[in-house]
Amino acid sequence: MTNPAHIAETAVLLLAAYLLGCVLGYAARRILHAGRGTRQVAAAPLPEPYRPRSTAARLAASVDDEPPARPPIPSARPVTLSAPRGGRADNLKQIKGIGPKIEASLYAMGIFHIDQIAGWSKADMAWVEAQLTFKGRIRRENWVEQAADLCKLKASA
Amino acid sequence: MNWTALLYLLGVYWPYLAGVGLIGLVVGWRSFSPPKP
Numbered sequence: 001m002t003n004p005a006h007i008a009e010t011a012v013l014l015l016a017a018y019l020l021g022c023v024l025g026y027a028a029r030r031i032l033h034a035g036r037g038t039r040q041v042a043a044a045p046l047p048e049p050y051r052p053r054s055t056a057a058r059l060a061a062s063v064d065d066e067p068p069a070r071p072p073i074p075s076a077r078p079v080t081l082s083a084p085r086g087g088r089a090d091n092l093k094q095i096k097g098i099g100p101k102i103e104a105s106l107y108a109m110g111i112f113h114i115d116q117i118a119g120w121s122k123a124d125m126a127w128v129e130a131q132l133t134f135k136g137r138i139r140r141e142n143w144v145e146q147a148a149d150l151c152k153l154k155a156s157a
Numbered sequence: 158m159n160w161t162a163l164l165y166l167l168g169v170y171w172p173y174l175a176g177v178g179l180i181g182l183v184v185g186w187r188s189f190s191p192p193k194p
Contacts, residue, residue: 005159010166017174021181022188029189 076123080110090114094150097141105132114154118147 084090089112092103109131111117120128125138138144167174 006162006166009159009163010170013163013166013170013174014177017178018181018184021178021183022185023181025182025185025187026189027185028182029186033189033191 076121077127078111078120078124079116081112081116082110084112092117095141095143095146097137097143097146102132102134114147114150117143118151120144120147 089107092098092106092111092114093100094114095117098106106112106128109128111128120138120143125144129135129138
């Protein structure tokens with residue numbers, strides 16, 4: 001069996017077996033994948049209707065839609081002023097949770113002083129939250145309690 | 158080609174040929190990459 005011809009033939013046979021295995025493996029996987037793909041397509045749910053993503057496209061598409069329902073603004077509103085007492089508004093940013101933007105909004109609503117915030121009832125808080133579109137934030141950050149504490153500090157000083 | 162010798166080799170070395178074929182099968186299987194949708 002040390003015949004060089006036999007060795008060459010054996011090598012050819014091994015090569016042929018390897019190549020046949022390669023072809024069979026590739027074909028088997030391809031056939032299996034194609035079958036699975038067909039089943040997936042059949043079982044796949046129908047795609048959702050196209051919804052434009054960009055802001056401009058969404059605006060354009062929403063022209064026909066109904067406007068989004070806004071939560072009703074409570075009728076009870078806190079005591080507001082047309083101008084700050086003494087011509088000088090308090091720094092509402094002393095209350096944790098109020099930043100420059102919210103402070104400006106509160107000034108625009110006629111809330112200039114910390115004692116105004118300290119006197120808010122639940123209905124007042126609901127009204128301000130509805131105006132600022134911050135649901136539950138005043139209660140969560142205890143604005144009224146903070147304002148009351150600041151008022152006490154101011155009175156004792 | 159000497160078919161008698163070839164059949165003899167197949168009869169003697171078939172386990173090796175099967176092993177090499179199996180290796181080829183794995184290589185062929187792994188070389189397929191599914192097309193992206």
